[in-house]
Amino acid sequence: MNAELRVVAIADADSFVKWSAALLDAVPGISRHMLLVRTPLTVSREQEHMALAGTVFGTDSVTRLGFDELTGWLNGHLPDVVVLAGRGPFVRLVARVIDRLRRRPVVVSGLPGMSIPALRGALEYRRESDLLVLHSHREIRAFEVLADRLGLVVPMALATLPYARPASARGARGRASRGRAEGSDAVGTPRSHSGGVLVAERERRGTDLVFAAQALVPAQRHEREELACILRRAAEARPNRRVVVKLRSRPGEAETHLERDAYAELLANRPANLVLSYEPMALALARAEGLVTVSSTAAVEAIARGVPVIALDTFGVEKRLLNTVFTGSGLLAGADDVVARRFRHPDPAWMQDNYFHAPEQSEWWMRVEELVMLRRGGALPAKTVPTGRGGALRAAWHRKSVLGSEDRSLAGAVALGVGAPLVDGILGMRRARGRAGEDTWSDATTDYTLEPRPQRDPVRR
Template sequence: MPASATKPLRVAVLADSDTRWKWGALTANRVAPSEPGEPGAAAGRAVRLDGYLLRGRATPTARQLGEVGVRADSLREVTAVEFLRAVREEPYDLLVLSLVGGGVQAMLHGLKRVWEDRPQRPVVVTGYVGVVYEKLADGLLLRHGADLVLANSRQDADRFRAVYEGVGADASSVTEVALPFLGGAAYQGEHDPYTVVFAAQPSVPESRRDRTYLLDRLVQHARRHPEREVLLKLRSKPGEHTTHIEELPYQKLVQRLDPPANFRLVYGNMGEVLDRTDLLVTVSSTAALESLHRRIPTVILTDLGIRESLGNHHFVGSGCLASWDQLDEGHRPVPDAEWVSRQGVAAEGGAYDTAFDTARERIAKLLGRPGGLPPLTPYYTPVTAPGYLPGILARHHLGPDGTPLPGAPAADREPGPVRQIVRRAARGAYRHGVQRVAPVIRRMGEL
């Protein structure tokens, strides 16, 4: 049958932040098979992508969604209960849960409940947005129960399977892929002017002292090298939230400094910024993997130590660790080829282009399974985690069996204009409290 006559694959993505929307939507397009029951690339079949944004503190703004640059056929904001109602009524083939671990676990139980009387259900996929450097066991067990748990590298796939097998859980869902947003032209040499980019992170480091230190060193580097362009790449504007809460935005901290003319703050798509980057510097941002994939000189800072709380311990063995003192003197780390390969980046021989083939084939086989798919079976149940699971479900207005609790937000109609205004005001008040009130209270407590 010609591709034009093939029924579009119906795909839904549920995300709770701008970065997770980007990962989820791009992943959905990467892993969508050409035809149910037949392995193959997604190019031969149209995909209808419906996006759902989980309402919460990090729900992306219109500006953030525009910056991500990923398009959907439909996109709307929902509560967990509204989402469960929607996927019960819509005949989706594939569902991507791009959420924090607790959100994934709640949806797995809610979906199991709403599909319990259905002979057919979608394939459910989940995973991680980037580097997994904390809460490995906790996050993985909260994601257990999805048909596919995607690992962004060979190293992650090995670690994921070890955790599941270590607790006696089925590890067959672990599927090695790669980060879906890698790409762009390989680095060809220095630009004019030579451009240094510091990729900031919302919550790493957390303290004012550490963030001020990094900002001071970046500004000092700009002063030492007036012939260079020095850019501070920011993820969000004040008042916006991304995957993590940012209590001390660099935009506020830089107001107390007098940076030179060759220092600038920049926003926008990371790939477009990397197009003009000669040196990418960060503490532990996933942007480092994007940079390494394009063979751009990349540095993981050691100034604040190599610590699990910073996430830069993930890059031990990468060959990219260095301090600002070393960079000021012209040092350029050389990445370790084996380490880079295990991270699923800078793959030789076009291996990145085939990184999603296994996932596509597995999804195609699941879609073509005679009699449909079995019920979802998360590792956590009221029997295995009676003191943990109910609280996770309750945060999303679900009972211990995945049923919506009494008083859960109605799912049969869109909120009116007054309710929408109240929601926006409440979200703005929350963000104001996080970024302005909370730091003041914390400083007062230290007096």
């Protein structure tokens, strides 16, 4: 293409801001901007700074605005491409705005981390996208099967998960203007390629055991208490080395998923070498001997930097824990391995199918450019959001449930009062019907599920 494409990411929650910024940071020759829409999940200024660290996004390329300002901004700037970066209901709400624009951009959406199992809601809320970006061959297969089961046609394309790129390839333009906050020089890890798979040299080694905390898993309080106990044991076993609990949000800040039984509470009384950290994951990994997680995408970031990993299997390996993706990786291990710091490096065959495919196999931006040409030529029909059952009342409930206090309409308040119990009832019935059997969370034979999440994870907080 001759002209520089104008690309805008529209986001709110922390993980989606980090993902969309890193995704677009890797695309050369485009004009980038980030719109942060005010919702209950919108990143704080500090979270924004951490999410954008190491990318070309600076204060002049980020705009905070209310939802009602979105149409005017987009009509005034006429982007060629928008990347919808938020949870499903947010994506659907913004897609309705795009339906009303005077010039329709190409609509791209995606998920901010490892997405096995493929979830029904993740696909259905993004069904109006012109392209769904996924990050591994395994994810592509899972979402294609899921789409077939649901009777949906959603174009998909493969991208390299931003955190799976070597540190030397991330944020090169950003580091030129911001210093070396996140690059390979800061981490000190040279890189090479072997058989098309990214492999990190394993000479550099830090001393911290870094635990990547997650809001959703494990879900039960007794499980989180047991995990806190494992971390205490690890700290007490090596009092001269730190155990770093890497948290996503400070008290009062929101994050993508609602956290219950926070580690800051569970670890209120802890050894001096067991510390809580809110720094960017890249900085934590720069000092890491190894990473421990149940199922965080931080494992991929660690592997890319040559940091060994333990994917904790103390609570099992099953879809509800979001850790079936590690089956066959060689990374699964238990509590005693964490305490003894017996970290692992992944199996190369697993890497090729899971996030570490050869760079030339990432096709998403080429597909985007093709779609832009088709839209400019009038050959790409708009995929508009249908009105659906419930009409205006449902639309008002959807808007209120996403925007929370930012929506001050009477219709939203009324719709929320009527709709919230109804939705809870519908989801409860679906969960009750799907506790066992094919295509559910308990079905270990598939990489997808048609059943709602077992955890209640409201957008409203």
